Amino acid sequence: MITGNRALYEQVILEHNKTPRNFREIEDADRKVEGYNPLCGDHFTIFVKLDGDTIADISFSGKGCAISKASASLMTAMLKGKPKSEAETLFNRLHDLVTSNPDDPVDEKALGKLQVFSGVREYPVRIKCATLAWHALAAAFEGKEEVSTE
Template structure:
């Protein structure tokens, strides 16, 4: 597999079709919106914080397969983590996705995030993959302004 077929890993397609934690959260303690004005992708990320622990996380909105599956995978990884751990995870994800596409991935360290390795070859899609992550960080920081990838 090469090219776009490699970009759209089975895991990505599956999360796109059946996104996890895809719902609005009425008792969220923090929310933030992420939007990509270029393509109209728009997601809201909901966090329920218990102290500095993420007791629950969900997202809702509309976007492409890359942005939606990335948001979905993100929510599965964040539940039960501290806000510090969430931020560290973002740094790891961001570092991976902006790395040289030729660099081999450390699948073991990256875990589920490794499926987004194919995005590295498509610079315009990096914004899609990180959209919900940026919204999550903004929610932790309790910034209520919409986050834009532009």
């Protein structure tokens, strides 16, 4: 059954894909970086407005598959108003999740909503989709303007 592919296409993912959060540009962004996956053509721009070390505002624009778009949307929703260091913490947790063994237990508390990406563990080719926006954000904090996940 097509509708049975819940392992990957969790309702939360479908919902964020359909109605992405913070899907807009920030004109006076302090950081702006493009994330591009040449293999599948996913292409996002991440915008960040900083207040000291706090992420005052964060948004994204661009195109990609449901997994990459939902991940970008969740990222912006989870990081707005949080310290910069939180981005690295969550990215590490997401990365550890999607690259772990499909049978490993999921730390639901630490991951929060990011646990919806546990299905990606079954589909290694989609890891880049789930992490594209996060790679771009990490690059933005490193002062880069472009990142490719090839």
